[in-house]
Amino acid sequence: MATTPFPPAGGYPRRRPRRLRGYQAMRDMVAETTLAANDLIYPMFVADGIADKNPISAMPGQYQHTIDSLKYAVSQALEAGVRCVDLFGVPQQADKDHRGSAAFSDDGILNRAIASLHTEFGDDVMIMADTCLDEFTDHGHCGVLTGDHFGRTVVDNDATVELYCRMALSQARAGAHIVSPSGMMDGQIGAIRAALDKEGFESVAIMAYSAKYASSFFGPFREAVGCSLTGDRRTYQQDPANITESLLEVDMDIAEGADFVMVKPALPYLDVLARVVDRSPVPVAAYQVSGEYSMIRAAGANGWIDQQAVMMESLLSIKRAGAGQILTYFAVDAARELSR
Numbered sequence: 001m002a003t004t005p006f007p008p009a010g011g012y013p014r015r016r017p018r019r020l021r022g023y024q025a026m027r028d029m030v031a032e033t034t035l036a037a038n039d040l041i042y043p044m045f046v047a048d049g050i051a052d053k054n055p056i057s058a059m060p061g062q063y064q065h066t067i068d069s070l071k072y073a074v075s076q077a078l079e080a081g082v083r084c085v086d087l088f089g090v091p092q093q094a095d096k097d098h099r100g101s102a103a104f105s106d107d108g109i110l111n112r113a114i115a116s117l118h119t120e121f122g123d124d125v126m127i128m129a130d131t132c133l134d135e136f137t138d139h140g141h142c143g144v145l146t147g148d149h150f151g152r153t154v155v156d157n158d159a160t161v162e163l164y165c166r167m168a169l170s171q172a173r174a175g176a177h178i179v180s181p182s183g184m185m186d187g188q189i190g191a192i193r194a195a196l197d198k199e200g201f202e203s204v205a206i207m208a209y210s211a212k213y214a215s216s217f218f219g220p221f222r223e224a225v226g227c228s229l230t231g232d233r234r235t236y237q238q239d240p241a242n243i244t245e246s247l248l249e250v251d252m253d254i255a256e257g258a259d260f261v262m263v264k265p266a267l268p269y270l271d272v273l274a275r276v277v278d279r280s281p282v283p284v285a286a287y288q289v290s291g292e293y294s295m296i297r298a299a300g301a302n303g304w305i306d307q308q309a310v311m312m313e314s315l316l317s318i319k320r321a322g323a324g325q326i327l328t329y330f331a332v333d334a335a336r337e338l339s340r
Contacts, residue, residue, distance in 0.1 A: 032320075033316060033319050033320040034319075035312070035315055035316050035319050035334075035338065036338065037080065037081030037082055037083075037334075037335035037338055037339070038081070038083065039319060039323075039324070039325060039326055040082050040084075040315075040325075040326055040328060040331040040334060040335055041082075041084040041085065041086055041128065041285070041325055041326065041327040041328070041331065042077050042082050042084070042085045042086065042327075042328075042329070042331035042332060043085075043086040043088065043287075043327050043328075043329060044065060044070060044073065044074070044085050044086065044087055044088070045062070045063065045064045045065060045087075045088050045089075045090055046064070046065045046066070046067060046070045046087060046088070046089055046090065046109060046110065046113040047064035047065065047066070047089075047090035047109065048089075048090065048091050048092050048095065048108075048109035049092040050064060050066055051066070052066065052069070053065050053066060053069040056220070058219070058220035058290070058294055059220045059290055059293060059294055059297075059329065060294070060297045060298075060301070061297065061329070061333075062293075062329055064090055067112065067113050067116050070113055070116075070117070071116060071117065071120050074117060074120075074121065074125060075120075075121075076332065077125075077331065077332050077335075078121070078124065078125055080332050080335040080336050080339070081335040081338070081339060082331045082332055082335050083124070083125055083126060084125065084126040084127075084128060084178075084325075085117070085125060085126075085127060085128065086128040086129070086130065086180065086327055087110060087113055087114060087117075087127065087128065087129050087130065088110070088130045088135060089102075089103070089108065089109045089110025089111075089113065089130075089135055089136070090109065090135060091108065091109050091135065091136055095108075095136075096136055096137060096138040097136075097137070097138055098137060098138055098139065098144070098145065099133070099137070099144060099163060100133030100134075100135075100136030100137040100163065101136070102136045103132075103133050103135070103136040103163070103167045103170075104163065104166040104167040104169075104170045105170070106170055106173070106174070108136075108170075110129060110130075110171070111170050111171060111173075111174040112174075114127055114129055114171060114174035114175050114176050115174040115175055117175070118174065118175025118176075119175075123177070126177045126178060127175060127176050127177050127178070128176065128177065128178035128179070128180055128207060129171040129174075129176040129178070129179055129180065130180055130182055131164055131167050131168050131171065131179045131180055131181040131182065131183075131192070132164075132167075132181065132182040132183045133160070133163060133164075133167070133183065134183070141155055142155065142160070142182070142183035142184070142185075143155040143156065143157070143159070143160025143163070143164075143183055143185060144156045144159040144160050144163065154235060155185070155235065157185050157186055157187070158187075160183065160185050161185050161186075161187055161188050161191045161192075162191075164181055164183065164185065164188050164191070164192060165191050165192055165195035167179075168181070168192045168195060168196060168204075169195055169196065169199055169201070172196060172199070172201040172204045176204065177204065177205065178204070178205045178206070178207050178259075178260075179192065179196075179204060179205075179206055179207075180206070180207040180208075180209065180262075181206065181208060181209060182209040182212060182264075183209075184209065184212055184237050184238070184249075187256070188208075189206060189208050189252075189253045189256035189257055189258050190256030190257060192206060193206060193256060193257035205259040205260070206257065206258050206259050206260070207258070207259065207260040207261075207262055207285060208253040208258035208260065208261050208262060209262050209264055209287075210246070210249045210250040210253045210258065210261040210262060210263070210276070211238060211246035211247075211249060211250060211261075211262070211263045211264070211269070211272055211276060212237055212238060212262070212263075212264045213237060213238040213239070213240050213246075213264065213265065213269065214237035214238060214239065214240065215237075215240060215264075215265050215268070215289070215291075216291070217265045217268065217289050217290070217291030217292055218265075218289055218290060218291060219290065219291050220290035220291060220293075220294045240268075243271070243272050243275060246263075246272055246275075246276070247275060247276065247279065250276050250279070250280060251279070254280065254281065254282055258282060259282060259283075260282055260283045260284070260285050260324075260325065261276060261280055261282060261283075261284055261285070262284070262285040262286065262287060262327075263276055263284070263285070263286045263287070263323075264286070264287035264289060264327075265287060265288070265289040265291070265292060266286040266287055266288045266289070266292065266318045266323070266326070267288065267292050267314060267317065267318065268292075269286075270317065270318070270321040273286050273318070273321045273322060273323060274321045274322055276322075277321070277322030277323070278322075283324040283325060284322060284323060284324055284325075285323060285324065285325035285326070285327060286318050286321070286323040286325075286326055286327070287326075287327040287328075288314065288315070288318060288326060288327065288328040288329070288330070290329070292314070293328070293329040293330060296310050296311055296314065296330075308333075308337060311330050311333065311334060311337075312334060312337060315328060315330065315334055
């Protein structure tokens with residue numbers, strides 16, 4: 001059967017693409033990308049030893065929560081249409097040690113919060129837990145340190161992965177639906193999957209931080225989790241100059257059993273996100289990180305931009321690049337905007 005050449009041999013007929021832009025209903029009808037509340041995941045912080053929720057100065061509108069205020073905030077998120085939250089625990093300084101032991105303690109702040117949310121909401125809210133040690137170590141790195149090697153801080157990969165497995169198991173026992181290893185250790189996904197399956201938690205999903213860059217956009221997050229880090233994590237997080245190694249990390253994590261893969265940060269790495277989406281057989285998430293959020297909030301507060309409009313445009317661009325899920329501190333605001 002003969003096929004019609006495209007574009008036509010004689011050129012395009014006289015047409016005006018603007019015909020499809022003249023009315024809001026028309027624009028909605030032909031929109032190639034749509035954003036929904038179900039696409040959004042809300043990262044949240046729960047802190048030990050505080051009497052009331054504590055505003056995070058570097059992230060206006062976000063808080064270190066008590067367990068009670070966390071439950072209320074999650075109920076508000078659910079009412080807005082956000083059905084997944086990502087929890088980060090903030091222990092007291094006295095509970096931090098070189099191994100991050102409070103991370104896998106059943107009575108640690110993160111596991112207590114997971115259990116409380118699971119009791120309150122059951123399966124109506126998907127509880128995702130950050131599976132990393134940096135908030136819990138007294139040095140602020142994501143794992144067990146082996147010492148200073150020629151001026152470089154080195155994390156013991158295998159010893160750290162063993163602790164990640166303990167952490168993931170404690171989160172699963174507490175009621176997490178999803179664990180999210182974010183430390184960028186080699187082999188972490190396969191080891192955690194095997195540990196979960198061995199203990200009967202085959203239904204617990206893994207969201208792998210597969211392309212997590214050593215980014216300067218993470219700055220405000222350190223205040224949010226009370227991080228003890230001095231220096232950086234360039235010896236184990238991805239180099240912002242590279243993309244090929246990120247694709248390799250994605251392939252390895254999928255082969256090891258990841259149920260989702262993630263690109264972090266989002267907006268500065270949309271090219272990476274699009275490449276990952278093109279090759280991934282599993283859902284791909286992107287994390288609009290603290291620096292992205294805070295810049296929009298700061299510019300909006302100063303009247304330099306329309307905060308709501310830029311918020312929605314930024315999230316739409318992440319979705320347009322292919323993200324199936326977007327972790328964003330704007331989750332509740334955006335969901336409410338979408339419902340109007």
